[in-house]
Amino acid sequence: MSTSLYRRCFGLVFDGIFRKNSGRKAYLFSTEAKGSPLFPGARTRWTEELKFTGKENYEPIPVYRVMDRQGRVIQDSHNPNLSDDIILGMYEKMLYISVMDKILYESQRQGRISFYMTNSGEEATQIGSAAALNISDVVYGQYREVGVLIWRGFTIQHIADQCYGNSDDLGLGKQMPVHYGSKQLNFVTISSPLATQIPQAAGAAYALKGTNRVVICYFGDGAASEGDAHAAFNFAATLDCPVIFFCRNNGYAISTPTDEQYKGDGIAARGPAYGINALRVDGNDVFAVYNATKMAKTYCLTENKPVIIEAMTYRLGHHSTSDDSTAYRPIEEIKAWTSDSPILKLQTYLKERDLWNDVKEEETLERTRKEVLKAFYAAEAKLKPKWTEMFGGVYADTPAHLKKQMDDMRAHMEKYKEHYPLDKFTQA
Amino acid sequence: MALNKTVNRICSLCSKSPIGLLNNVAKRNSHFVYTPDANLPIQGKTEKLNMFQAINNALDITLRTDKTAMVFGEDVGFGGVFRCTVGLRDKYGKERVFNTPLSEQGIAGFAIGVANMGSTAIAEMQFADYIFPAFDQIVNEAAKMRYRSGGQFDCGKLTIRSPAMAVGHGALYHSQSPESYFAHTPGLKVVIPRSAIKAKGLLLSCIRDPNPCIFFEPKILYRAAVEQVPVEDYELPLGKADVLTDGKDVTLIGWGTQVHVLLEVAKLAKERFDVSCEVIDLVSILPWDTETVYKSARKTRRVIVSHEAPQTCGFGAELCSSIQEECFLHLEAPVTRVTGFDTPFPHIFEPFYLPNKWRCLDAIEKIMNY
Secondary structure, eight states: OOOOOHHHHHHHHHHHHHHTTHHHHHHHOOSSSTHHHEOTTTOOOOOOOOOOOGGGGSSSOOOOOBTTSSSBBBBBGGGGOHHHHHHHHHHHHHHEEEEEEEHHHHHTTTOOOSSSOOOTTTTHHHHHHHHHOOOTTTTOOOOOOOOHHHHHHHHHHHHHHHHHTTOOOTTTTTTTTTTTBTTTTEOOOOOSTTEEETHHHHHHHHHHHHTTTTTTEETTGGGGGGGHHHHHHHHHHHOOOEEEEEEOOOOOTTEEEEGTTTTTTTTTTHHHHHHHHEEEEEETOHHHHHHHHHHHHHHHHHOOOOEEEEEEEEOSSSSTTTOOGTSSOOHHHHOOOOHOOOOHHHHOOOOHTTTTOOHHHHHHHHHHHHHHHHHHHHHHSSOOOGGGGGGSSSSSSHHHHHHHHHHHHHHHHHHHGGGSGGGGBOOO | OHHHHHOOOOOOOOHHHHSOTTTTTGSSSOSOOOOOOOOOOOOEEEEEEHHHHHHHHHHHHHHHHHHHOOOEEEETOOOOOOOTTTTHHHHOOOOTTTEEOOOOHHHHHHHHHHHTTOEEEEEOOSOGOOOOGGIIIIIIIIHHHHHHHSSSSTTTTEEEEEEESSSSOOOOGGOOOOOHHHHTTTTTTEOOSSHHHHHHHHHHHHHHHHSEEEEEEETHHHHEEEEEEESSOOOOOTTEEEEEESOOOOOOOOOOTTTHHHHHHHHHHHHHHHEEEEEEEEEESSSOOHHHHHHHHHHHHOOOOOOOOHHHHHHHHHHHHHHHHHHHGSSOOOEEEEEEOSSSSOSSTTTHOOHOOOOHHHHHHHHHOO
8 A cells, every 4th residue: 555655765775774884794695595586575496387376276275073964073082072061051052042043033023122133053153162262362253253252151131231222231322232242251342344353353462462361353254355354364473463363154244155255265275375374164063163262272372373263154044134135045055054053963962972852952942031031021121321321432531522512412302302212211 | 862863863864865755854945934832841851852753752751651552553663764763673672663564454453452452552654645544443443442332442542643744745645634534533532743842742642541542743844843852751731722822813723734834924914914813723633622712713803724634624614613603703704714725635736735824824814804
């Protein structure tokens, strides 16, 4: 971008100075060593063969898995050997997400909340990666990562309060539903602009170097096309940031299939081009996701370098409540992936080991439904924050011009209060 | 100060270079005469510094006193293309003063992340003209972080420094004044110094202010602005305008380099028309000092706002509209703008483009005869 003539000129001047001051060293410079070129821009060899380098020159990156489609561990040495309690915890949280999603999706359809986005089909990417980290590790997300929060202890009440924007919402009702955040859980508040969090995650990781904490940053296959993704990968590599870039490649960005999103070997293949180690995993296999994230974290901390994980999965639900995905993809495709869902895979694994059965499943579903509905009705009944909170938090303090605008609004409200939905809001 | 010796040696080397460098502006005929700041903000020892040295000094103090602080951007490691970061990498290490890849959106996003974690991030955009790739990160992210998270997260420890404004021959992409783009963004602070003394104190305030700040440095002043700058650590208030000369007939408001144009215009107006001008340096674009401006407007009853940026939707428009709303019964003439034209910033036509002293003087004549 800013390749100005000026910048080049300046370089020349400084070059001149450098040469003047170290003139005797100058002749030591060479442009070739042992028959290889010494261009500053790359370490490589000469060739006299004129040939393109392209996808044909190498194999696509394989997908790492631990379980097969029936939930059987293929190689015992790759079983993370988590305790039964932890695995059951993982399964119950995944189930929890799906129940919650159903209820909140329906409530939007009924007009009770303005917007919602489900997580169907991607529960294992969220839970598997969250389980491999500590709460002290910082999370930057996109919007389809509620499982990470739930794993960390974010309650259904937190979620319902945020979707309703009531006075208990940690975000004070300022953002759309699904834009969660929790300082306590080190989950940076979600924002709508795609991929903006990726370079931020690199910066956060740089700041946290040496504190034994890593940063994980989630984004979708579509967001990876943004310039911010490119900037972030490059910054993280050149500045040695202990950050895990976790791509949820679910096949679609709203209606856009991946073959209209990129022509390379997905997102993982970009890693080596930036000098970043990459992993590609089965995003529907909670153990594979867990192992990959665990290994990435260890590497980040020992090497102070970034990792890219690409979790291959499928977006079972619509993009959001504003989208009907049957308009752009065959129902058969959705059906096929439904029978290969991460929840079913882990369920089979648990059933084979007698840790789960249909009775438990029904009980859990029923209990969860009740819990979600209870929180949901409670959130619905709560008042919204004071309207004056609209002016809060723009700056650390309220500047004079904002105070004035608030006072003007207050005077107006006195006069026209019957035209505002004041009964739903805490009294200002 | 050994550092300054190095800087001076490097500068003298640069100015000997046959290549016309942008930062070698002191030698050119410029459209203004620099008026040094006469008032010292604090007592004590001073040293003669130009603006880039004063900025360097502020960064030095920050890195010394705030262990979390880091300075980064394109080419800052070797001292920066305008020498603002000279010597800092050697003194504080490459972990804290470092080059980034050439990506403004990356610099801004990275800086926000650093600030999210509570560390002090001082990011440089090489030219304000190149801040636009970072517009999304600054406007949608930095400015809104505290608000949207209900105060849970913020990036208040972020400061973005960037050389701005005309330089004599910068043409379209080394001359822009983009302050009004950012003035339209709640959550940001935008500050522009007119002198070396102001640059040091305001930059330290921006760095320590708990909100994301954008600090535009008038690049033509890097070398031209020379004065006795206090050696000690000091801060100057944000959101506060300076009344530089008292007057009774007309208020002239500007910022950055334009303040020096207006100071000269005030002298000319006195000599030629016996008009007494009150010159105000707005200093802070967002939030701006309404009180000082209205007080002056009510007193002189005539206001001229002048900035290098194009007229339509320039920050002058905000001042005009607010003054009209708040001082209507006091005004004797329409609030007038003398600004750059609604064209891109041209190369060879710069002398005709700038709102120079003659155009400002012309405006004074008109407003007095209204």
